Every structure is written in C-alpha cells, then in structure tokens.
Amino acid sequence: MSEDYRPMWKGLGLDLETHDALLAALGAGYAQTFLTQKDRPEGMKYFDFVMSEVHGLRVKELMDAKAAGRKVVGSFCVYVPEEIVLALDGVHVGLCAGAEFGYAEAERFLPRNTCGLIKSFFGFSLTRVCPYLSASDLVVGENTCDGKKKAYEIFKDMPLVHELYVMDLPQVKSERGRALLVDEYTKFARKMEALAGRKLTVDNLKEGIARVNAKRSAMHRLAKLRAADPAPISGLDALLANQVFFYDDPERFTGSVNAICDELEKRVEAGKGVAKKGAPRVLVSGCPMAVPNWKLPSIVEACGAVIVGEESCVGERGTRNLTADKGATVEALIAGIADRYFQVDCAVFTPNPARLEHVKAMADAYQADGVIHYGIQFCNPYQIEGGVVERELEKAKIPTLRIDTDYSMEDAGQIRTRVEAFLERIKG
Numbered sequence: 001m002s003e004d005y006r007p008m009w010k011g012l013g014l015d016l017e018t019h020d021a022l023l024a025a026l027g028a029g030y031a032q033t034f035l036t037q038k039d040r041p042e043g044m045k046y047f048d049f050v051m052s053e054v055h056g057l058r059v060k061e062l063m064d065a066k067a068a069g070r071k072v073v074g075s076f077c078v079y080v081p082e083e084i085v086l087a088l089d090g091v092h093v094g095l096c097a098g099a100e101f102g103y104a105e106a107e108r109f110l111p112r113n114t115c116g117l118i119k120s121f122f123g124f125s126l127t128r129v130c131p132y133l134s135a136s137d138l139v140v141g142e143n144t145c146d147g148k149k150k151a152y153e154i155f156k157d158m159p160l161v162h163e164l165y166v167m168d169l170p171q172v173k174s175e176r177g178r179a180l181l182v183d184e185y186t187k188f189a190r191k192m193e194a195l196a197g198r199k200l201t202v203d204n205l206k207e208g209i210a211r212v213n214a215k216r217s218a219m220h221r222l223a224k225l226r227a228a229d230p231a232p233i234s235g236l237d238a239l240l241a242n243q244v245f246f247y248d249d250p251e252r253f254t255g256s257v258n259a260i261c262d263e264l265e266k267r268v269e270a271g272k273g274v275a276k277k278g279a280p281r282v283l284v285s286g287c288p289m290a291v292p293n294w295k296l297p298s299i300v301e302a303c304g305a306v307i308v309g310e311e312s313c314v315g316e317r318g319t320r321n322l323t324a325d326k327g328a329t330v331e332a333l334i335a336g337i338a339d340r341y342f343q344v345d346c347a348v349f350t351p352n353p354a355r356l357e358h359v360k361a362m363a364d365a366y367q368a369d370g371v372i373h374y375g376i377q378f379c380n381p382y383q384i385e386g387g388v389v390e391r392e393l394e395k396a397k398i399p400t401l402r403i404d405t406d407y408s409m410e411d412a413g414q415i416r417t418r419v420e421a422f423l424e425r426i427k428g
C-alpha cells in the first residue's frame with residue numbers, strides 16, 4: 001500500500017494489530033491464488049491494484065465522500081437496491097463476510113452451526129477489522145434466510161455498527177410478494193432520503209438506474225465472452241471482478257471491466273485462452289463467494305478445469321437483468337426497480353423453479369461440461385435446494401457434483417480428490 005492509512009484505520013476504531021494480521025493473510029492468499037496464474041489478461045492488473053488497496057485507497061475514498069456530506073451504505077445482500085443509494089448521491093458497498101476470522105468471538109453470540117458467511121460478518125465486527133462496516137453510516141440487512149434474520153436482531157449492537165436498518169423481503173414469488181417488495185423499497189427510499197437529506201426525483205433515480213445498469217452490462221459482456229473455447233479468462237479472475245463489483249467506484253469499475261472485455265474479444269478472435277481448448281468447463285452454482293472466499297475455484301482450476309460461469313449472487317444471479325428506466329414518476333421507477341430485483345432467484349424463495357431453469361440455461365450458454373453446486377455448510381436454503389438441483393441436472397444429463405464446505409482449508413485435500421474424480425467423469 002502506497003500511503004500510511006494507519007491514522008485512518010485508527011480513527012475508524014479498528015484494532016490495528018489484528019487488522020495487520022488480517023491484511024498480511026489476505027495479501028499472501030491473494031498473491032498465492034491470483035498472481036501465480038498464467039496468461040492473465042493485462043487488464044487484471046487493475047484488479048490487482050484494487051485488491052492491494054482494498055482497505056486503503058477505497059476506504060479513503062469513502063471517508064472523503066463522507067467528509068463531503070455523502071452517505072455510505074453497507075449491505076450483505078443483492079436485494080439491497082443500489083440504484084436508490086446512488087440516486088441520493090450515496091455510496092454503496094458490500095460488507096466483509098468471506099473469511100474465517102474472529103469465529104471464536106462470533107460463537108459467543110451465534111451457535112457453532114451457523115453458516116460461515118454470518119459468522120464471518122460477526123467475526124469481522126467483533127475483532128474490529130472491517131473498515132467498510134465502520135465507514136457505513138447505515139448497514140442494511142434483509143429478512144432472507146432464518147440465520148440472517150435472527151442474526152440482525154443482535155448485529156445492531158455489535159462493534160463498528162452505527163445504524164442497522166432491516167428490510168422485510170418476500171419469500172414467495174406471488175402478487176403479494178411483489179407488492180411487499182415495492183412497499184419495502186418505498187420505505188427504504190424514505191429512509192435513504194432522510195439519511196441523505198435529499199429527495200428522490202425522476203431525474204436522479206434514472207441516473208442511479210443508468211449507473212448500476214452500466215456496471216451490470218459490463219458484467220454481461222464479460223460473461224458472454226467466457227462462452228468461448230478456449231475460455232479467455234480464468235474463473236478466478238472473473239469471480240474477482242464479480243466480487244469487486246460490490247466495492248469499487250461504479251464508473252471506474254465499469255470502465256475497467258469494459259477494457260478487459262476489449263482485450264478478451266481480441267483473445268477470442270485469436271483463439272487464445274487461459275486453458276487449452278477442450279479443457280473441462282465447469283459452471284459453479286450456489287451460495288455467494290465473498291472476498292476472500294476463493295477456495296473452491298482455486299482447487300477446481302488447479303485441477304486443470306476452467307470455470308466458465310457463476311450461478312451465484314456474486315455472479316450472474318446478482319448481475320443479470322437490467323432495471324427498466326421507463327416511468328414518469330418516482331413511484332413508477334421504484335416499481336420498476338422492484339420488478340428487476342423480484343427476478344433474483346435466491347434459494348430463500350419457495351418454491352424456486354426459476355433458479356433451476358437458470359442453472360440449465362447457463363450450463364448450455366457457456367458450454368459447461370458439468371456443474372459444481374457449492375453450499376456453505378449450515379446454509380439450509382442452498383444445501384437443501386442443492387439436492388434438487390443435482391437430481392434435476394443429472395436427469396438432464398448434466399453431470400453434477402455437490403460440495404458443501406466452510407471457509408477453512410481443512411477439507412481442501414478432500415475436495416480436491418472429489419473434484420479430480422468429477423473431472424475424470426465429465427471428460428470420461
């Protein structure tokens with residue numbers, strides 16, 4: 001990191017010693033996982049820079065935004081509508097939830113058999129190492145799975161949390177469910193207006209929609225390029241772009257992803273890729289992988305396969321579908337925003353047939369030879385739905401492997417053995 005950010009971290013209430021240990025582990029993990037890859041696109045240097053400054057420059061930018069009177073909003077779910085935050089000149093960031101850090105502290109409040117993602121955000125808070133959490137004027141939670149729902153009841157009193165706001169979310173894709181989402185987004189809009197001290201207008205909301213749509217369109221472009229054989233970019237690097245989607249300045253991110261796509265288009269034209277033509281192609285489907293959760297993709301790609309898509313909230317489930325910008329009133333635009341998010345087929349919905357169709361469509365579009373279903377241990381919605389996905393895909397002759405795991409590296413050897421056997425099967 002180029003600057004001394006310690007005074008800023010101290011001001012944010014971080015535990016500097018523990019934070020140093022986290023950054024050292026993160027830096028080493030990143031170097032080992034990403035910088036050892038061959039034939040990476042030149043444009044990935046931008047993401048290397050972002051990651052080297054993930055608790056530095058980006059946090060400084062957030063602090064500068066706050067000093068200029070803008071509000072920072074942190075969240076843990078793709079159901080939080082960034083369009084509304086941006087329309088009110090706010091900054092939206094995804095909060096840290098991808099590492100086994102501070103679990104002993106987290107387990108003072110949560111049962112041991114809580115999913116790793118929830119334990120992780122408690123751990124980051126309790127050990128005081130997440131600058132994004134501390135920089136957030138408002139943390140927005142949501143009633144999705146039972147674990148998060150109950151966890152937010154106590155998360156509001158945790159260190160570094162300034163204010164927690166919880167949105168109620170539908171669990172059924174019905175007319176009533178849609179009406180609830182419109183209602184909740186309207187309430188969230190009022191909350192954000194009060195926080196920002198500004199009013200939503202048709203113009204600023206359309207601008208917020210355009211900015212988020214531009215980010216998503218860049219990700220759609222990247223996703224399509226991965227359909228080529230050989231794949232022009234590794235699954236790890238594409239996952240990283242999906243992860244940085246939640247942190248970075250929107251325009252800088254959009255520009256950087258589009259620049260990578262320009263480069264990848266040339267690679268595809270020249271028939272160049274990161275793996276040999278004909279290398280096993282895998283689609284990953286399931287729970288979101290937040291930074292620095294790179295365990296499964298790094299094992300899969302170290303075994304010689306290439307990941308060609310993520311059916312995940314940190315992936316295509318989160319970024320597909322643009323928000324309509326038609327509407328002559330703020331209310332009509334909010335209804336359009338709700339319509340876009342209502343298509344997110346998270347496993348907390350029951351029943352959830354759209355997700356199954358999406359996994360199949362992605363396997364087809366990206367020419368996947370097989371699907372690996374990823375469940376975070378103790379995540380009931382995805383682990384239960386994983387069985388359905390596996391059975392249905394196998395019926396459709398799409399080989400499927402189910403991996404349920406946590407954030408630790410203890411089972412890495414075992415996973416590798418299972419992945420190797422799966423790759424033999426799909427290319428068999």
Ligand code: BJ8
Nearest residue numbers: 077078115117144145313346379
């Ligand atoms: S829209 S997937 S981001 S809720 S892994 S905490 S589900 S027990 S993260 Fe998610 Fe929004 Fe749905 Fe997407 Fe619960 Fe499962 Fe843990 Fe999870």
